[in-house]
Amino acid sequence: MKRFVLIPLLLIFAWTQAQDLDGAWKLTHQNGNEITEEEYVKIYQDNYFSFGAKKLADNHFIGAGGGPIEFKDGYYYETLDFFTLDPPQVGTTNKYKLDLTNGKMVISSEINGRMLVEIWEKLPERKDALSGNWVITGRKRDGEISRSTPGARRTIKILGGGRFQWVAFNSETKEFSGSGGGTYTAENGKYVENITFFSRDDSRVGASLGFDFEVIDGEWHHSGQSSTGNPIYEIWTPYSLGYKPAGSKPQE
Structure with missing residues (x-):
């Protein structure tokens, strides 16, 4: 027994x-x-x-x-x-x-x-509506939303304990495209990133970026202006749902 x-x-x-x-x-x-x-x-x-x-x-x-x-x-x-x-x-x-x-x-x-x-x-505990591991699956351009299914090449953003990190990489070719991270807040529909490290440009450390956010049907809708001033609208899906490894079967 x-x-x-x-x-x-x-x-x-x-x-x-x-x-x-x-x-x-x-x-x-x-x-x-x-x-x-x-x-x-x-x-x-x-x-x-x-x-x-x-x-x-x-x-x-x-x-x-x-x-x-x-x-x-x-x-x-x-x-x-x-x-x-x-x-x-x-x-x-x-x-x-x-x-x-x-x-x-x-x-x-x-x-x-x-x-x-x-x-x-x-580090001090902190949870909010965005705590989790996310993978980008959609973008809006010219009013149209385009979707993609992440595979070996993907961009993730992991948030927990008041810290965030995004990473773009290809797990098949072992190619690394970039990463950045730091502290963040997500309150009342406003998401703010405070950059503490950035692989592409050390001088970006110390910058803060503010965005609007909304969780719709379990997905994170992220909008505002990029660091270059261009408008962005991104859709992030929970990693366990959005990422499809090679050879995986589609969900029924």
Whole structure:
């Protein structure tokens, strides 16, 4: 009888662990060394993670990475959809031990014969109507909405714990097109981004952009003016619904 009880208990444990991760985290220590000259912020939402890193002295972009996560057999797994620090690793899955205690997360693994131990501290909790992982599926031009189904090449935006990060990449070719992120607010139909890192132009750090937003039938309608002053109207769909991996069957 115990054999049949174990599987649901493991599923509940994995689900609880994933829920505990949701939000934003900041790297404080790596292999016993305190991180003081760089900033790494990692966002978890909807069984997906993304991180962005910069140098604190001049806001120079260091790198970004992310992809789906999974808890299985007492371990934590990350599969890389994009990884600027070592692009050949895109598509690989890494196995870690993960411990959560008192708002801190300890991740450890042996990689290439060497131990990696990281300590992440959770940033203040904050949830709103846009907390989640999104993929762009539509745009409006000249009053007409055009739709697309994201595949290997896609643009995502993950929001959690008051932090956001967008990333454009191709998980098949391992090509990275760009990323940016920072803090945000989403209140009373107004969405404001405060940029803290930007892969294409460090000088953009510190800028704030305001938009209108509305969640319609579960999708995020995002409108306003781009950083270049051009009007934009975008539709973002929850990632789990909008992204269709190669070979996946259409929903009935």
